[in-house]
Amino acid sequence: MKDTAIRPPLTLRTRDALVGWLFVSPITIGFLIFFVGPLVAVLGYSLTEWNLLTQQSTFAGMDNYADALGRNPEFWTVLRNSLVFAAGLVPLNMALALTLAVALSRPFKGVVIFRTIFFAPVVTAAVAWAIVWTFLLQGESGAVNQMLALIGIDGPNWLRHPDWAMFAVIVTRVFKTVGLNMILYIAALQSIPRDYEEAARLEGASGWQVFRLITWPLLAPTTLVIMVITVVGSLKVFDHIYLMTEGGPENGTLVLAFYIYEQAFEFFNVGYAAALAVILFLLIVLLTITQVILKQRGGER
Amino acid sequence: MKRHDKMIKRLIGASALAAGLCGTPALAEELRFTVWTGSEAHLSMLNGIAASYTEKNPDVTVRFETIPFADYVQKITLQLAGGNPPDLGWLLESSAPTFVDAAVLADVSETLKSTEGYDFDDLSQGAMGLWQDGDAVYGVPFSTSPFIVYYNASLYDAAGLEHPDALAAKGEWTWERLKQDAAALADAEAGVWGFQSVDGQGYGGRAVHTLIPMVRSHGGDAWADGTCGWASDEAVEAVSLYHDMIFKDHSAVPPGEQGDFFTGNAALTVTQLSRVSKLKDAAFDWGIAPLPSGPAGEASVIGQAAIVAFAQGKQTDLAADFMAHMTSAENVAIMAEFFPPARNSVLEGEAFLTSNAAVSPEQMKIVANGIANGAVAPGHVAYPQIESAMRPKFDALWKPDADVKAVLEDVCAAIEPLL
Amino acid sequence: MTRFQSPFVRICWYLSLAILAVPFVFPFLWMLSGAVKSQTEIFSPSLSLLPQTWHWENYAEVFRYQPFARQYFNSLYIAVVVTAGSLFISSLAGYALARIRFAGSGLLLLMLISALMMPEEVTIIPNFFLMKWLGLMNTHMPLILLPMFGSQGVMATFLMRQYFTALPPELEEAARMDGLSRFGIFWKVALPLSRPALAAVGIITFLFSWNLFLEPLVFLSDIELFTLPLALSNFTDAYGLPLWHLQMAATSLAVVPILIVYIAAQRQIVESFALSGVKG
Incomplete structure (x- = not known):
């Protein structure tokens, strides 16, 4: 109290600034230490040749990047796998999510039960989901192949076959995460006023026309959000790969996020792994920006 | 700068401690020993050997920690890199050259050679090959086991x-x-x-x-x-x-x-x-x-595994001493129940053939012959x-x-x- | 209520939904079934959900095989600490970013938003050495700190900010007239009004922590300190052969309680996720 008497009282603005920074200081400090710092550090690491076992590191300039982009053909396999994974997962996930959402956005008897079912894997640990599906997808004796045998299909050895492993991982991952996108779409669908649709119907539009000309454009903002979340989610997939295929067979499911872990913590190449992390970072930034720009352009038209 | 480092470290460390969320601190005299077996029979045998050591050294205890075989080398490396090394551990023949080359194993030759009654020369030279470099000894095989x-x-x-x-x-x-x-x-x-x-x-x-x-x-x-x-x-x-x-x-x-x-x-x-x-x-x-x-x-193909002490450990001398205890003629004979030994005296003795009650002497002969005629599985730096x-x-x-x-x-x- | 044009349409409708539901339901059933089968039966070619003989002892075996109760507790308390801490930190920061005008807030917000999408794989290597330097290796601290301050914490802050931004300012004006401090307004007025957002952020943060896998994998080595996801990935015999019967029993123990809570609070949980996506 005395202090305020001597010094001129703080203006509201200054006080607000103080309180504001005080309020944001925990997250800001933590964010700087555990996120921004490491992000800068990983750039530094990527310029070194660093062995995790011997703990020796030497400056290597751009060697790690040269290794990844030029000398090590494995990198291109990994990058291709990551893109194949995203290209397979994103459309499948979004199409299924939208289908389910359209089916479950209007009330009917049992609708809550179905929503609950399709959303259940979202709250289930990814580790548990991947483990149970690994069990279901065992070669001959796996439940999936036994079911297929009932209808006369001789199922492949899903997780051991280079052509099928990627497919199996993508599909099981879609089952795991599609519920979230479904919910987002349902929320968006329910916020569309019924009048629009009814008006269109009165004009004689078919169900498909209503969807294509009215519903789908109105869903565009949601679609963008879902797309960004799903694309990034597909690039960071780790636990499914770690538990179901370990990147195999024949490196067929070796994706970037898993490759980073493997290089750093299994083969001890810290510098090379850091360079891969930087590449993953750039890839995500690039893809996110591209999508937002594309959508904005589309929105303007 | 260093002081600065320390302060930040202390600050963050202290707030972590204040939250009371740190792992239990290790006892000063506890040796952590990583193995890849989870078998109760193996572990009770190992714990028996540890108990006999504790009898002689009352303030030392040994804790065996199981890491599944498939992840073993990776987890050990992670612990070494994370500054949280075990004191001792098992190591497979295929990893020997890599680990010796990376200088992460403690040289235990002095302890072994100076321990009374250890009889270093009783260890089969063939079996020691991977674990020696000149005079330095980086491990003692406890299992020279033919397939x-x-x-x-x-x-x-x-x-x-x-x-x-x-x-x-x-x-x-x-x-x-x-x-x-x-x-x-x-x-x-x-x-x-x-x-x-x-x-x-x-x-x-x-x-x-x-x-x-x-x-x-x-x-x-x-x-x-x-x-x-x-x-x-x-x-x-x-x-x-x-x-x-x-x-x-x-x-x-x-x-x-x-x-x-x-x-x-x-x-x-x-x-x-x-x-x-x-x-x-x-x-x-x-x-x-x-x-x-x-x-x-x-x-015949032999898979070999050795006991090693990690150079980074905080109590390497104690670890080496326990290693000497564990690979003494007496304890090697006990371990022979499951792990065919690298000690000539034990391998050649009649006791080896009857060391495992579930395995007949004739069957144990098969094992002994496999060791005598075998070559170790491939390894490389x-x-x-x-x-x-x-x-x-x-x-x-x-x-x-x-x-x-x-x-x-x-x-x-x-x-x-x-x- | 959607009215079906004919009984035939109604049957087709339910049948196709039921078929679509199979890959979402069957894994849970097969998991529960495997949990009570013997190690031998689990590999006999049979699609029977009921075991020939019931092996409830698989569940007991899980606790003998690993310190599973301890691991369960670890996951629980870490998730609670992360959730509580994250709620406090993120609502405080979210409030300031939404309600208080101060220099640099725009820049800070921009910085946080740009981190929203960054996966932990990008920063895991430096964080490994940071935790080593701090002496926090093989403790639970990395599992608490990283979710709280990494992209998950940022997401929580962002969600809270969005919610506070939408609150009518008149409520605060009244409180300010009554002479409440900024913190008082935040604590006594804004927070109680933001229960739905707090619930949403709480639920999402809890599940995020509960499901965390990469961090425990990298930072923990002591089996007593393992969290559930890491423990679940560890049900092989020592030589690497999966023990599917124990694996399924342990997985059931980890999954079923969460599913029960989910079914009981289905509406609340689903809405929380919907909120996160709509605002995010």
């Missing part, structure tokens, strides 16, 4: 087939014969396979251990003197035999399937003596036999890299229409730069 065949005698009898050990005595136990037996004993209806790879891991972490006995008995090898041997005619012939067992005879457990010998779901398997502990409650009769011979005769390079290439083998020769040439192309 042997386990067979399900109940299944053999039901099928009226002659037991493998009897065949071996007549010199008729060959890989061809094993292949025939496996085909005859496989019974898909009953969920029984003919042959299981080493610990069921033949398509993953134990691919080399599974294939090398076949390859060597055909006269080939994985690599030697910087040259890859996987693509040699001998190796191709051996691997083709196994490939046929999986995809033509449908007798070997294929990749992605599970048929465990130890639960009665496979008639034959190749592995080591220590797995006897898994047969304690077996609902079937079983026997053991030497590895089958091939066109190039018999080729760059083993982790070689393994990672081989793994995706080997994957291509496990398809019905794989071209074995072409795949093995691919394997060689992938690892040759590393050899």
Whole structure:
């Protein structure tokens, strides 16, 4: 109290600034230490040749990047796998999510039960989901192949076959995460006023026309959000790969996020792994920006 | 700057402690010892040895920590890199050159040679090869264990087939014969396979251990003197035999399937003596036999594991002292129940043959012969890299229409730069 | 209520939904079934959900095989600490970013938003060495700190900010007239009004922590300190052969309680996720 008497009282603005920074200081400090710092550090690491076992590191300039982009053909396999994974997962996930959402956005008897079912894997640990599906997808004796045998299909050895492993991982991952996108779409669908649709119907539009000309454009903002979340989610997939295929067979499911872990913590190449992390970072930034720009352009038209 | 560092460290560390969320701090005199066995029989034996050490050194306790085999090397490395090293641990022959080369193992020669009654020269020189560098000693093998065949005698009898050990005595136990037996004993209806790879891991972490006995008995090898041997005619012939067992005879457990010998779901398997502990409650009769011979005769393969102390540990002297205790003649004789020893005096003694109640002296002879005539499984300074390079290439083998020769040439192309 | 044009349409409708539901339901059933089968039966070619003989002892075996109760507790308390801490930190910061005008807030917000999408794989290697330097290796601290301050914490802050931004300012004006401090307004007025957002952020944060896998994998080595996801990935015999019966029993124990809570609070949980996506 005395202090305020001597010094001129703080203006509201200054006080607000103080309180504001005080309020944001925990997250800001933590964010700087555990996120921004490491992000800068990983750039530094990527310029070194660093062995995790011997703990020796030497400056290597751009060697790690040269290794990844030029000398090590494995990198291109990994990058291709990551893109194949995203290209397979994103459309499948979004199409299924939208289908389910359209089916479950209007009330009917049992609708809550179905929503609950399709959303259940979202709250289930990814580790548990991947483990149970690994069990279901065992070669001959796996439940999936036994079911297929009932209808006369001789199922492949899903997780051991280079052509099928990627497919199996993508599909099981879609089952795991599609519920979230479904919910987002349902929320968006329910916020569309019924009048629009009814008006269109009165004009004689078919169900498909209503969807294509009215519903789908109105869903565009949601679609963008879902797309960004799903694309990034597909690039960071780790636990499914770690538990179901370990990147195999024949490196067929070796994706970037898993490759980073493997290089750093299994083969001890810290510098090379850091360079891969930087590449993953750039890839995500690039893809996110591209999508937002594309959508904005589309929105303007 | 350093002081600054320390302050930040303390601040963050203190707030962490204040939150009371830190792990339990280790006791000053506790030795942490990593192993890859989870078997109760093995652990109680190890704990017995630790207890006898605690008796002599009341303020020292030893805690054995199990890390599953498949992740073992990786987890140890992570602990070393994370500044949280175990004091002692088991290490497999394939990792020896890498770890010795990386200078992460403590040199224990002084402790061993100065410990009274240790008798360092009793350790077999052949077995010590991987773990010595000049005068420095980086580990003492506790297990020099040949790969042997386990067979399900109940299944053999039901099928009226002659037991493998009897065949071996007549010199008729060959890989061809094993292949025939496996085909005859496989019974898909009953969920029984003919042959299981080493610990069921033949398509993953134990691919080399599974294939090398076949390859060597055909006269080939994985690599030697910087040259890859996987693509040699001998190796191709051996691997083709196994490939046929999986995809033509449908007798070997294929990749992605599970048929465990130890639960009665496979008639034959190749592995080591220590797995006897898994047969304690077996609902079937079983026997053991030497590895089958091939066109190039018999080729016994030894898997070796040693006890090492980690140089980064905080109590390396104590760790070395415990190592001396654990590998003394007395304790090596105890461990011989599961882990064939590297001490000549124990190996040659009659006591070794009767060290495991579940294994008859005749069967133990098979093990002893395997050690006497065996060669250690392949190792290399760059083993982790070689393994990672081989793994995706080997994957291509496990398809019905794989071209074995072409795949093995691919394997060689992938690892040759590393050899 | 959607009215079906004919009984045939109604049957087709339910049948196709039921078929679509199979890959979402069957894994849970097969998991529960495997949990009570014997190690031998689990590999016999049969699609029977009921075991030939019931092996309830698989559940007991899980606790003997690993310190599973301890691991369960670890996951629970870490998730609670992360959730509580994250709620406090993120609502405080979210409030300031939404309600208080101060220099640099725009820049800070931009920085946080740009981190929203960054996966932990990008920063895991430096964080490994940071935790080593701090002496926090093989403790639970990395599992608490990283979710709280990494992209998950940022997401929580962002969600709270969005919610506070939408609150009518009149409520605060009244409180300010009554002489409440900024913190008082935040604590006594804004927070109680933001229960739905707090619930949403709480639920999402809890599940995020509960499911965390990469961090425990990298930072923990002591089996007593393992969290559930890491423990679940550890049900092989020592030589690497999966023990499917124990694996399924352990997985059931980890999954079923969460599913029960989910079914009981289905509406609330689903809405929380919907909120996160709509605002994010």
